[in-house]
Amino acid sequence: MTKAFERVSAVSPLPAHLRGGVVAIGNFDGVHRGHQAVLERALAEARRRGVPALVLTFEPHPRKVFRPDIPLFVLTPPPMKARLLARLGFAALVEQPFDRDFASLSAEAFVTDVLDGNLGVTHAVTGFDFHFGKDRQGGPAYLMAAGERHGFGVTLVDAFRDEGAEVVSSSRIRALLCEGEVAEAAGLLGYRFTVEGQVIGGQQLGRTLGFPTANMRLSLETNLKEGIYAVRFRRADGTIHDGVASFGRRPTIDDNGAPLLETFVFDFSGDLYGEICAVSFFGFLRSEVKFDGLDALVAQMKRDEAEARALLDGVKPLSELDAAMAF
Template identity: 70%
Template sequence: MAGDFAHICGSDALPERLRGAVVAIGNFDGVHRGHRAVLDRALEEARRLGAPALVLTFDPHPRTLFRPDIPLFRLTSSAMKARLLDACGFDGMVEQTFDLDFAGLTAEEFVATILVERLGIAHAVTGFDFHFGKARSGGPAFLMEAGGRHGFGVTLVDAFRDEGAEIVSSSRIRDLLAEGEVAEAAGQLGYRFAVEAEIVGGEKLGRTLRYPTANMMLSPDTHLAHGIYAVRMRRAGGSLHDGVASFGRRPTVTEDGAPLLETFLFDFSGDLYGETCRVGFFARLRGEEKFDGLDALTRQMKRDEAEARAVMEKAQPLSELDAALHFAAL
């Protein structure tokens, strides 16, 4: 990854070196293969013009402002999205605060204040159905007309379809992950789904069973199916470690525990407490089960370990992005 990637949040000033950029515009939650059609087109245009390549995205997701009653399973946190865009080859990500004031801008105000004054863009690239401004009043035709008036180019990209001719979308990927279909979700994303969180203390039951785990409390809106997974963890320092993880409420040992991600790393000993680590999900081995006592649980854990080892020994990168996230040493 480049190392000089700029993550600009809220009203932070844009570095002068990034003005006059080609800007891909959208939410890009998941940075999936459908998004890559837009993102790759922006990178191509930036190379053609000899300009920086930026992504303009929005935080929080607009749906959380307009439909706060419906929890949103975000596929990528802001930090994770920035890492993915850095790996794609962008020079920076501008994360525009999406609040009531911003949502109240007219389409012309969005173009004039954000695209022209703040970013000074040379070219905009977005999906064919992108709408913006108060009440979604601005669309592709308006953006192209505004670009002509303000002196920037516009490229619209058609929806990307997978090998089965279905449109790749964030909502479809969320549904797959909620069903535990992490391998199929990876095919849509173009890389293995991953989460990042701080390692926290637990009840240390795994240690007494000779399966010590690194525990993560994920966002309550992480609607990943409960179960057992073959995983790869990247530590804060960059090292990679294979393992087997349980995500769920631990029904054998507790009645109403909060969902917890517990990862047992193969052939590893060390203190991970306080580190922010990344866990990538390579395969779902089984659903969550309640066992008749700890002995039965331990026997199943040994079977899970063997199966996860076999999965991880055969794992190969799905793409350059997958390789950067889950295979390349840092």
């Protein structure tokens, strides 16, 4: 019987059945196609050796520690990242708490204490530009030499380029989402950009207009372009509905409202309050507009619904991961 995926902290001793595995190391924010090239190498190596495949990440993202003054749009918060890695076939996600103290560890201490001591790694897989330890003193050559000293192998994976020969990166995907280019971002991710959160109560104005919405507050750092999107809505029980979603501040109703993701879920009339649900973005329909009254707003919402239904009617999965997330 296959063991369930585990999400563990590197602060605690690693469970014995996970020690001695192949470990993919990196932040993997987005788990995009570039990351998947590294992750697939780790999975293949683990299958070849007959050992567990693990992912070691750092939480929070190191940029939040080193540059706390600059907001960072995290593409895949830890729960979402864990679900993606589980679907790819990993046994566990090991989260290393990242703070100034950890950042001050020497490269040798990272290898000795974390990779060798806690994980008991037999093989490490990472990107060609991975650096670690105080002042980034550890690099690819250091990791390979350390592996020889400590008895584990190392695989370095070159940068992954898309069909246009451009490197796929999280920063590039963030820039696309900031412009509402969710379809192009999906091409780099290998799946539709997805957010998740608890459905909360709202003003219920949509219900009175005939468009009841499931409202979710996203992180303040979510730098998705405000506007109207064609989406798929996944409930906690796994059922999926097409929908149209508004992300923004609802300028017609409340100029000072906090940003919300409000999804009109097609062909659904149940109670969603309190559920942890996911929304996958398939297409940007339009920017937000301030209408001259509710009648004009309702008329546009009907056009949005028709456009979203038409767009979603012909979509196909981009990958197995996309099929598992949004189909």
